[in-house]
Amino acid sequence: MSSFSCNAQEKCIDNENIGLGGDFNSIDYTFRCPTYNFSFTGDKSKEWNILNNPIDINQIADKVLPIKTRLENKIKEYAGEKLFSKLEFYSVQISYPDSIQKFKTRGPSVDMEKCNAKYFFDYYFIPTDSIKYCVGIALDENENIVSEFNFPSKSDYKIIDDNLDLCEVIEIAKETNNEIEPIDKVSFEFDPKNKVFYWSITQKIIDMKEGENEYNAIAIDAADKTKVISFKRKTFIQY
Structure with a gap:
C-alpha cells in the first residue's frame, strides 16, 4: 500500500x-x-x-x-x-x-x-x-518569545484531516474549478484571521504578459474538506 x-x-x-x-x-x-x-x-x-x-x-x-x-x-x-x-x-x-x-x-x-x-x-x-x-x-537573550505565532492556539486548533492527501486535494480542486490546471503550486497555509489551516492550490500562468495577470486559486479547509473556496488572484509583471 x-x-x-x-x-x-x-x-x-x-x-x-x-x-x-x-x-x-x-x-x-x-x-x-x-x-x-x-x-x-x-x-x-x-x-x-x-x-x-x-x-x-x-x-x-x-x-x-x-x-x-x-x-x-x-x-x-x-x-x-x-x-x-x-x-x-x-x-x-x-x-x-x-x-x-x-x-x-x-x-x-x-x-x-x-x-x-x-x-x-x-x-x-x-x-x-x-x-x-x-x-x-x-x-531574546532572556528566552522571551518576541515573534508572533503563525499557528493556532489549542482552543482554536482544529484537528487536521490526516486522510486528505495531495492527490485528493488536487482532485477536489479540479472538481471545484476545472480551470485550475495547469497547477503551479500546492502548499499548506494558515489563515490568522479565521485561525484555520488550509490547502492552497494555485494555477500556473501560461501566457504571462507584462502588466496585470489573473489566475485561479482554491483554498480547502484542512480540517473539513467540504469547505472549499474558489477565487481569482492577480499578479503584476514588469520586464
Missing part, C-alpha cells in the same frame, strides 16, 4: 509543484545578526562557517538544548499536544555579538541595531507526507 501511495502521488503532482508553506520569518529578527546556525545534522567541524550552513548542534548541546526544551514546553502550553506532535525541529540560529569581526566579509553586513533576537528556532509543521509548513520562533 505504501508503494502504491507513493507512485500515485508522483503521478498526480511533481515535486517542483509542492510548495513550502508558512514562513520562518527570520529576516525581521536575525537577518542582520552575527549568527551561527545549528542542527542535529550539521557540520561537525570545529571551524564554524559564517554562511549560515548548519553546524552540529551537539557542539553546544549543554547550552542550547535546555533552551529548546523550555521553548517547546511553551509551544505545547499554547498550541496543545495534538499540534505539537506534528512539529519537527529543523535548526536554531544563535547570535554571537562577540564574533562580529568574523562576519565583516559576509553579506548582508551586520547591524546590531537591526538584530532583534538572540535565538531563532526553525520548525516544520508536517500535516501529511511530502508537505511542510514553516514555523519560526524568535527569542
